[in-house]
Amino acid sequence: MFDRKTPATLVSSLALAAVLAVPPAFAQDTTQPPTSETNSAVSESVQDEARTQVDERRAALLNDATRALEETENALDALDDGDTEAALDALAIATGRLQSVVARDPGLALAPVDVQLLRRDLVSDVETIEAAREVIEDLVSDGRLQEARPLMRDFASEIVIETSNLPLATYPDAILRATAQIDAGEIDAAKQTLATAMSTVVVTEEVIALPVLRAQLLIEAAEEALDGSADTAETEATQTAEAEPLQPGEYVEAARVQLQMAEALGYGEEGDFEELYDNLEELDEKIDLADDTGGIFDRIGDSFIRLKQRLFD
Numbered sequence: 376m377f378d379r380k381t382p383a384t385l386v387s388s389l390a391l392a393a394v395l396a397v398p399p400a401f402a403q404d405t406t407q408p409p410t411s412e413t414n415s416a417v418s419e420s421v422q423d424e425a426r427t428q429v430d431e432r433r434a435a436l437l438n439d440a441t442r443a444l445e446e447t448e449n450a451l452d453a454l455d456d457g458d459t460e461a462a463l464d465a466l467a468i469a470t471g472r473l474q475s476v477v478a479r480d481p482g483l484a485l486a487p488v489d490v491q492l493l494r495r496d497l498v499s500d501v502e503t504i505e506a507a508r509e510v511i512e513d514l515v516s517d518g519r520l521q522e523a524r525p526l527m528r529d530f531a532s533e534i535v536i537e538t539s540n541l542p543l544a545t546y547p548d549a550i551l552r553a554t555a556q557i558d559a560g561e562i563d564a565a566k567q568t569l570a571t572a573m574s575t576v577v578v579t580e581e582v583i584a585l586p587v588l589r590a591q592l593l594i595e596a597a598e599e600a601l602d603g604s605a606d607t608a609e610t611e612a613t614q615t616a617e618a619e620p621l622q623p624g625e626y627v628e629a630a631r632v633q634l635q636m637a638e639a640l641g642y643g644e645e646g647d648f649e650e651l652y653d654n655l656e657e658l659d660e661k662i663d664l665a666d667d668t669g670g671i672f673d674r675i676g677d678s679f680i681r682l683k684q685r686l687f688d
Contacts, residue, residue, distance in 0.1 A: 417592035424588060425492060425534050428581075432490045432538055439472040440486035440541050444573070446472070447550065451569050459557050462565075466554045473547040485540035485577055496585060497532040497640070501632060504639040532640060534583040539576050546572055582687060586637035590630040590651075591679045594658075597626035598672045601662070624662050631655050643686045651678045 446469035453461035476486050497504070507526060514523035549572035556565035600623045621629065634648050634655075654675045661668050 417589055417596060420592045420595075421585065421588060424592075425494070425583070428534070428536055428583065429490055429492050432487070432536060435487055436490065437476055437486045437488065439475045441488045443469040443472040443476075443546075443550075444488050444541060444576075447569055447573055450553070451566060451573075454557070454562055454566050454569075459562070463554060463557055466550055466557075469550050470547065470554070473541075473543070473550065477543060477547070483543055485579070486543055487538050487540050488576070489539040491537045491539075493535040493537060495529070495531045495533055495535070497529065499636075501635045501639055504636060508639060508641070530640065532585040532636065533642075534585060534588075536581045536583070538579050538581075540579060542575055542577055545575060549575075584637050584640075584642040584686065586633040586640065587642060587679070587682065587686070590633035590637070591676075593626045593630040593633065594655075594672070594675055594679075596621070597623045597630070597658070598668075600626060601668060624659065627655055627658055627662065643682070647682060647685050651675065651682060654678050 446465040450462040450465035450469070453459070453465060476483065499507075507530065511523050511526050511530065514520070514526075549568055553565040553568040553572070556562075556568060600620065631652070634651060637643065638645060638648055654671065658668065658671050658675065660666075661671060
């Protein structure tokens with residue numbers, strides 16, 4: 376049930392859907408930096424951040440809770456095979472493991488047992504996204520929800536970290552109830568109890584908006600470029616092994632476009648991004664005038680923290 380070995384990766388088809396759904400004018404070239412090129416400037420850093428986030432959550436998984444879930448599955452398999460003794464042994468292990476979890480943290484409501492990564496990465500530009508959004512909003516406004524649904528499904532650019540959790544308020548009691556039912560010879564009832572318990576696993580999600588993450592990484596790349604510390608042969612903040620890195624101002628413009636994409640996709644509203652837009656405008660001025668950037672990068676970093684808190688906390 377939870378034995379998925381590799382994270383799922385979905386590449387959004389919104390770009391194609393948008394071209395089919397809106398007039399051709401919406402698909403015209405823009406003056407904005409090509410999204411694929413600016414994305415590649417920080418692609419390795421995006422992957423590193425995703426791995427770090429998943430590793431942190433995997434480190435928090437509770438081995439005892441994971442073992443309890445596995446033994447529940449083993450008990451169900453044993454009951455299907457008619458081996459009640461093996462089922463009781465498995466449930467005894469599960470009970471002991473759950474008791475250990477509760478004893479260590481009596482106030483814990485959800486015990487994490489599994490982490491998976493889902494990625495939806497939209498390849499498009501701001502104008503196309505805004506056009507597709509208008510189409511979606513018009514369809515919803517007209518009550519044509521089934522026509523809007525396929526567009527909505529791909530209207531995202533994000534990493535979703537899914538954590539599966541055992542609900543400790545109900546799961547241990549279900550294991551004890553199934554044990555009693557097996558002792559009483561109520562095998563079908565025990566199977567139903569265990570199946571129901573496993574269906575109550577709670578999945579929580581944490582969303583990382585890729586345009587916001589890319590914007591933050593692009594600003595970090597701009598700071599490195601200004602400091603002269605980026606090695607074009609080795610740094611992650613290069614477009615490709617053969618291409619030249621972006622200039623500081625180009626990194627800033629690419630970050631601005633990513634924030635515009637985040638806003639167009641609905642990760643917040645215009646007011647949520649105003650502080651960062653002001654910061655980037657100030658940074659542009661300092662770069663153009665070759666001024667000392669002072670503490671602008673620290674302020675931008677703080678602005679990203681506040682933005683993420685507004686959007687996702």
